[in-house]
Amino acid sequence: MPIxxxxxGDLSCTVLNDTQTPFVYDPATTDLVGxxxxxxxAALDALGQGNTGIDAMNCLLIxxxxxxxxVDSGLGDSSRSHLLASLAEAGLTANDIDIIFLSHFHGDxxxxxxxxxxxxxxxxxxxxxxxxxxxxxxxxxxxxxxxxERTDQFKEGFAPLKDxxxxxxxxxxxxxxxxxxxxxxxxxxxxxxxxxxxxxQLLYLSDTLLRLPxxxxxNWHIVFDVDKEKSVKMRKAILQRAADExxxxxxxxxxxxGLGYVEQIGEDAYSWHPLA
Numbered sequence: 001m002p003i004x005x006x007x008x009g010d011l012s013c014t015v016l017n018d019t020q021t022p023f024v025y026d027p028a029t030t031d032l033v034g035x036x037x038x039x040x041x042a043a044l045d046a047l048g049q050g051n052t053g054i055d056a057m058n059c060l061l062i063x064x065x066x067x068x069x070x071v072d073s074g075l076g077d078s079s080r081s082h083l084l085a086s087l088a089e090a091g092l093t094a095n096d097i098d099i100i101f102l103s104h105f106h107g108d109x110x111x112x113x114x115x116x117x118x119x120x121x122x123x124x125x126x127x128x129x130x131x132x133x134x135x136x137x138x139x140x141x142x143x144x145x146x147x148x149e150r151t152d153q154f155k156e157g158f159a160p161l162k163d164x165x166x167x168x169x170x171x172x173x174x175x176x177x178x179x180x181x182x183x184x185x186x187x188x189x190x191x192x193x194x195x196x197x198x199x200x201q202l203l204y205l206s207d208t209l210l211r212l213p214x215x216x217x218x219n220w221h222i223v224f225d226v227d228k229e230k231s232v233k234m235r236k237a238i239l240q241r242a243a244d245e246x247x248x249x250x251x252x253x254x255x256x257x258g259l260g261y262v263e264q265i266g267e268d269a270y271s272w273h274p275l276a
Contacts, residue, residue: 009197018074107146130189
């Protein structure tokens with residue numbers, strides 16, 4: 001299964017792919033909202049993008065001092081998820097994961113925590129997330145990117161894990177050099193992870209943006225953005241920082257491994273330069 005290993009100073013990082021799903025750009029099914037199809041098509045043409053794209057789910061493993069930290073858990077769909085196989089490729093099993101950080105509680109980031117038999121997948125892990133994510137999503141069904149049936153089944157296994165959660169705020173240090181960054185908007189407690197060691201940095205973007213045209217058009221919304229105005233504000237600020245500081249980014253939903261840099265090309269406009 002696809003994995004991509006890199007180091008950030010003294011920290012070992014591995015991108016673990018969970019899914020790679022082709023999709024068709026289509027005016028009837030696009031998840032970009034508040035923008036016309038002609039504008040979307042023009043943006044895709046400017047990128048040299050055809051009629052198809054890849055929606056990936058790329059989790060992040062961070063290792064330091066014998067501790068294994070997993071950032072997000074993928075979809076947990078037995079028909080197409082392979083996070084555990086990717087983890088095995090990295091030389092680990094689910095039992096080896098010590099810490100799980102959840103950027104938010106949408107189903108394509110949490111689904112891998114409880115399998116379709118209702119069993120907890122990472123039995124030795126302690127969990128970190130924003131408390132507002134728990135308070136917002138636990139009473140609801142369905143969760144975004146999860147069917148109502150799967151949500152209800154998932155929550156039966158997930159709800160008892162609350163005693164193993166630490167609820168945190170931006171600035172919290174998960175490991176030395178691994179801190180939580182505020183990106184609320186896409187979800188009420190949407191947080192990122194900033195990895196920094198020496199003069200090297202990696203910023204895990206989670207769902208700050210999902211589609212390639214959003215780099216040049218960060219004011220364009222995704223249908224799943226809960227607070228669209230705040231999402232835009234956060235997206236612009238984070239892309240500006242990444243461009244100014246030349247920070248390596250990992251974007252959860254871009255084709256594996258989702259790693260690259262951004263360059264500012266205009267006011268609130270950026271280009272994406274994936275790692276070769």
